[in-house]
Each structure stands twice: as structure tokens, then as C-alpha cells.
Amino acid sequence: MTNSDLRPGPTGAAHRRGLFTKGDRVQLTDPKGRKHTVVLEPGKQFHTHRGAVEHDALLGQPEGIVVTSTGGTDYLALRPLLVDFVLSMPRGATVVYPKDAGQIVTYADIFPGARVLEAGVGSGALSCSLLRTIGDAGRLISYERREDFAAIAARNIETFFGGPHPAHTIIVGDLAETTERDVDRVILDMLAPWDVVDAVSAALVPGGVVCAYVATTTQLSRVVETLRGHGTFAEPAAWETMMRDWHVEGLAVRPGHRMVGHTGFLVTARRLADGVTPPVRRRRPAKGALAEPAATAPAEAGAPLAEPAATALAGAVPEPAVDAVPEAVDAALEATRES
Numbered sequence: 001m002t003n004s005d006l007r008p009g010p011t012g013a014a015h016r017r018g019l020f021t022k023g024d025r026v027q028l029t030d031p032k033g034r035k036h037t038v039v040l041e042p043g044k045q046f047h048t049h050r051g052a053v054e055h056d057a058l059l060g061q062p063e064g065i066v067v068t069s070t071g072g073t074d075y076l077a078l079r080p081l082l083v084d085f086v087l088s089m090p091r092g093a094t095v096v097y098p099k100d101a102g103q104i105v106t107y108a109d110i111f112p113g114a115r116v117l118e119a120g121v122g123s124g125a126l127s128c129s130l131l132r133t134i135g136d137a138g139r140l141i142s143y144e145r146r147e148d149f150a151a152i153a154a155r156n157i158e159t160f161f162g163g164p165h166p167a168h169t170i171i172v173g174d175l176a177e178t179t180e181r182d183v184d185r186v187i188l189d190m191l192a193p194w195d196v197v198d199a200v201s202a203a204l205v206p207g208g209v210v211c212a213y214v215a216t217t218t219q220l221s222r223v224v225e226t227l228r229g230h231g232t233f234a235e236p237a238a239w240e241t242m243m244r245d246w247h248v249e250g251l252a253v254r255p256g257h258r259m260v261g262h263t264g265f266l267v268t269a270r271r272l273a274d275g276v277t278p279p280v281r282r283r284r285p286a287k288g289a290l291a292e293p294a295a296t297a298p299a300e301a302g303a304p305l306a307e308p309a310a311t312a313l314a315g316a317v318p319e320p321a322v323d324a325v326p327e328a329v330d331a332a333l334e335a336t337r338e339s
Contacts, residue, residue, distance in 0.1 A: 012161035028075040086125040092152035095125035097263045099243045108211035118142040119175035120189035124153030143175040188212040194226035201232045204271040212267040220265045227269045236269040
């Protein structure tokens with residue numbers, strides 16, 4: 001036995017590998033693909049309409065075995081993945097779907113040991129992904145305005161890791177009031193991320209990343225324009241992803257009938273050094289923005305030639321104001337989110 005064998009592993013690692021032991025969560029999958037999760041206890045049984053499965057038949061066994069119920073149905077036994085846990089966990093708020101959580105971890109460049117601020121802990125799904133990435137040496141400070149959501153998230157996170165995570169702190173409050181400084185990344189999963197841009201700018205180190213997860217185009221537009229106009233961030237990037245399963249059976253290869261379509265938009269931006277003015281983003285005008293003169297035939301005597309569209313509209317249409325989003329829209333979004 002070496003010294004490395006005596007060191008405790010990262011938080012939660014003991015529940016992710018090795019033989020099944022008491023307290024482990026095991027996912028049983030039947031021949032039709034239906035999944036059932038059980039927590040192993042000696043002497044107990046898992047009951048279905050197809051018979052019972054003895055917990056003792058799983059204890060001490062490796063992952064990937066097949067157990068047979070008293071009714072003769074075979075079940076494949078594996079530990080549930082994080083994606084399985086997230087989609088079946090008790091919920092307070094809507095969870096961040098795994099496809100988006102994976103993109104947040106990658107595009108926000110979450111790294112081991114990072115100091116991360118999170119606003120909107122929800123049900124704790126994204127927090128699990130962030131904690132697994134930053135590890136015990138990192139720090140995740142999660143702000144949640146609703147105490148009931150914070151309690152649900154804490155239970156889910158402790159269930160997944162097998163206990164409290166040493167790198168995690170949940171604060172019931174508003175990120176706008178944070179005094180945290182020198183954080184590497186900020187993740188915003190909240191109704192109005194534009195309200196906390198000042199606090200985010202003050203908290204982030206130069207070169208740090210802010211990533212906002214929003215549900216609607218109205219929110220997307222406002223958060224991008226707020227970041228763009230704040231003066232301390234580089235040009236934001238915005239996108240969404242959709243995921244579709246494929247049916248593959250021999251030569252019968254076709255897209256699945258269902259897909260995970262729109263779940264949310266992601267926006268990322270980098271923090272500039274203090275006192276730096278962001279470079280002006282050059283954008284090529286769309287075709288038709290500078291229209292040809294309207295009259296192709298000779299103009300009538302004394303009639304002025306039509307101005308190009310860009311000139312004619314100059315000053316007629318004001319620039320969209322960030323504060324122009326009606327308060328009624330914000331209230332409707334809040335009601336939808338809480339429901």
C-alpha cells in the first residue's frame with residue numbers, strides 16, 4: 001500500500017467507482033429501457049410489477065452486472081450518471097439541462113481550483129457540474145434569493161456527492177450585494193442578469209468570464225446590450241444548442257422523433273483590465289442597408305432624387321434603449337419562472 005492509497009479521494013469519488021456498497025445509488029434498467037434508481041440497503045428489496053430485486057444481490061458486486069427479478073425480468077445495474085441524477089432530482093426551480101451545463105463548463109472555461117460565483121442556484125443541477133469541475137481546491141459561492149430553492153439545492157447536492165461539498169457555500173441573498181472580489185468566473189442563471197452587471201464587473205479578475213443563461217429573446221437582447229454598453233467587457237458572444245437523438249439499428253439509421261430543442265440562450269463575455277476602453281466592433285452592414293436610389297427612370301422635373309435608405313432613416317429611428325423593456329415583461333417573466 002502506498003501513501004497515495006491512504007489519501008482520501010476527491011469529494012464524491014468514492015460513490016462513483018468500485019463495488020456496490022451500502023448507501024450507493026444504483027440505476028436498474030429493464031429490457032424496455034425504463035430506469036429505476038434505488039439506494040442499496042442490506043436485506044431490502046426493490047419491488048416492481050415484474051417482481052422484486054434483492055438489494056443483497058447487488059451489494060459487493062461490480063457495475064454492469066445483470067440481476068433477475070423474482071418475476072424473471074433482467075435488469076442492468078449501473079451507477080446513475082450526473083445526467084441521470086439531474087433529470088430525476090427533486091426540483092424547486094427548473095434545472096439547467098445537461099446539454100447547457102456542459103456548454104457552460106466548457107465555454108465559461110471552468111477549471112480545477114477556480115473561484116466561481118453563481119447567481120440562481122435553482123435546484124442545484126448546475127452547481128453539481130461546477131463543483132465536480134473546480135474540485136475540492138476551488139470555491140463555488142452560490143447566491144439564491146429564495147430560501148426554499150436554496151434548501152432543495154443543498155439537499156440535492158449533498159445527495160449527489162454523499163455529503164456537503166467542502167468547496168461550496170450557498171448564500172440566501174442577492175448577488176448585487178456581494179462583496180466578493182478576485183473571482184475567476186461568474187455564472188448567472190437568473191431572471192434579470194443585467195441588474196447585477198456592476199457587481200459582476202467588480203467581482204471578476206481581468207480576463208475573467210461571465211456567462212449568463214437566459215430563456216427568452218427579450219432577456220437575450222437586454223443582457224447582451226447591457227454587457228456591450230457597460231464598458232468593462234469585451235464583445236459578448238451569444239448562442240443556443242439543440243440536441244437530437246438518432247435511431248441506429250443496422251441500416252435503419254434515422255433521426256429520433258423527439259429532441260431537446262430550445263432550453264435557453266447562453267451569453268459569455270470577458271472582463272477587460274481596469275481603465276481599458278473596449279475596441280469598437282466592426283460590423284459589415286447587411287445587404288440592402290444602403291439602398292440604391294428609388295427612381296431608376298428619369299425623375300420628373302423639379303423632383304428631388306430619393307435619398308439612400310440609410311440617410312433617409314438617419315435620426316428617424318432612435319437607437320434601442322436598454323431600459324426600454326417594459327416593466328410588465330419583467331413581471332411576467334418573474335411569474336413564469338416562479339411557477
